[in-house]
Amino acid sequence: MSAPLLRVDDLRVHFPVGGGLLRRARRFVRAVDGVSFAVARGTTFGIVGESGSGKTTTALAVMRLLRPTGGRILLGDTDLGASEGEALRRERRRFQMVFQDPFASLNPRKRAGDTVREALELMTPDDPADRESRVAELFAQVGLRPEQRMLFPHQFSGGQRQRIVLARALAARPELVVCDEPVSALDVAIQAQILNLMQRLQREHGLTYLFISHDLGVVRHLCTHVAVMYLGVIVEMAPRDALFAQPLHPYTTALWSAAPSFDPKARGRGRRIRLQGDPPSPIDLPSGCRFAGRCPAAEPACAQAEPPLREVAPGHFVRCRRVEVVDGQAQPVLG
Ligand SMILES: Nc1ncnc2c1ncn2[C@@H]1O[C@H](COP(=O)(O)OP(=O)(O)O)[C@@H](O)[C@H]1O
Ligand SMILES: [Mg+2]
Numbered sequence: 001m002s003a004p005l006l007r008v009d010d011l012r013v014h015f016p017v018g019g020g021l022l023r024r025a026r027r028f029v030r031a032v033d034g035v036s037f038a039v040a041r042g043t044t045f046g047i048v049g050e051s052g053s054g055k056t057t058t059a060l061a062v063m064r065l066l067r068p069t070g071g072r073i074l075l076g077d078t079d080l081g082a083s084e085g086e087a088l089r090r091e092r093r094r095f096q097m098v099f100q101d102p103f104a105s106l107n108p109r110k111r112a113g114d115t116v117r118e119a120l121e122l123m124t125p126d127d128p129a130d131r132e133s134r135v136a137e138l139f140a141q142v143g144l145r146p147e148q149r150m151l152f153p154h155q156f157s158g159g160q161r162q163r164i165v166l167a168r169a170l171a172a173r174p175e176l177v178v179c180d181e182p183v184s185a186l187d188v189a190i191q192a193q194i195l196n197l198m199q200r201l202q203r204e205h206g207l208t209y210l211f212i213s214h215d216l217g218v219v220r221h222l223c224t225h226v227a228v229m230y231l232g233v234i235v236e237m238a239p240r241d242a243l244f245a246q247p248l249h250p251y252t253t254a255l256w257s258a259a260p261s262f263d264p265k266a267r268g269r270g271r272r273i274r275l276q277g278d279p280p281s282p283i284d285l286p287s288g289c290r291f292a293g294r295c296p297a298a299e300p301a302c303a304q305a306e307p308p309l310r311e312v313a314p315g316h317f318v319r320c321r322r323v324e325v326v327d328g329q330a331q332p333v334l335g
Pocket of ligand 1: 049054
């Protein structure tokens with residue numbers, strides 16, 4: 001990989017819970033518990049996983065919307081973790097975020113055009129000259145009509161509201177756009193339109209996306225690389241095609257099985273994997289592999305020590321001691 005635009009190194013976000021009572025020891029939700037990945041410029045890095053696996057917390061930490069407990073976040077050469085105040089505000093221009101619910105991220109009392117203009121003002125406070133034409137240009141780029149600048153958020157559909165959010169994000173001329181379930185709240189027919197728009201904007205503006213979703217179809221469509229999260233850690237990470245053609249981790253296999261159109265086994269031979277039980281609490285994590293309690297392939301040693309994320313094929317990483325490499329080929333545990 002050429003020098004990555006974003007590098008996340010051993011990121012940890014632990015939330016204190018309960019406590020307050022002096023006699024009780026403080027406990028922590030280990031929402032993100034040692035996550036590392038790198039995203040090359042112009043690519044789309046997907047993070048998938050069940051609800052509660054730590055995807056949103058990872059995104060918020062990358063955006064510096066919450067303070068990491070540990071680890072490093074590098075945007076180009078800049079250490080975002082070390083940036084504060086004015087320096088952080090300057091860096092903020094370089095990354096923008098798109099949330100699941102565009103209604104919640106827009107001011108209901110502000111006209112769409114004003115929302116986008118204010119984003120321009122924040123970014124270029126001393127260049128008011130061609131601001132109005134920039135707003136019109138951004139509206140055109142996201143497929144909104146110029147006269148819609150006068151409307152309020154409630155006068156738009158959900159898909160159109162996400163277009164406003166994208167126009168506001170683009171106003172900053174960002175390098176990285178962090179998208180947290182950007183189409184999950186939209187009708188399926190509208191989802192495709194917004195995803196196509198995002199792909200076009202990526203090409204036209206050379207954007208890099210960190211794309212979070214629980215929808216495997218969306219991730220396969222859009223992402224060049226994918227990480228699978230489970231209880232605060234990455235359990236598997238690979239280029240998209242490798243991961244969808246041959247998931248190696250039992251958890252990834254189970255996720256794919258739950259979505260038959262993505263399951264290589266469902267299309268041919270073999271049994272489907274059904275997950276048993278619920279994930280353990282992220283407060284009292286088991287020692288050893290976090291997935292062992294639900295894993296159909298677990299053996300006693302899996303509960304002893306947490307396995308490392310290791311590279312078993314070029315660019316293909318897996319956190320499972322049961323994955324073997326035979327004659328240079330990684331063997332899925334549940335074949
Ligand atoms: N502010 C918070 N305080 C305490 N726990 C939190 C907080 N935010 C998230 N969590 C917990 O952290 C874990 C990961 O949450 P989240 O990052 O939202 O997961 P995802 O986006 O994958 O559904 C969950 O167990 C969640 O309950
Ligand atoms: Mg989330």
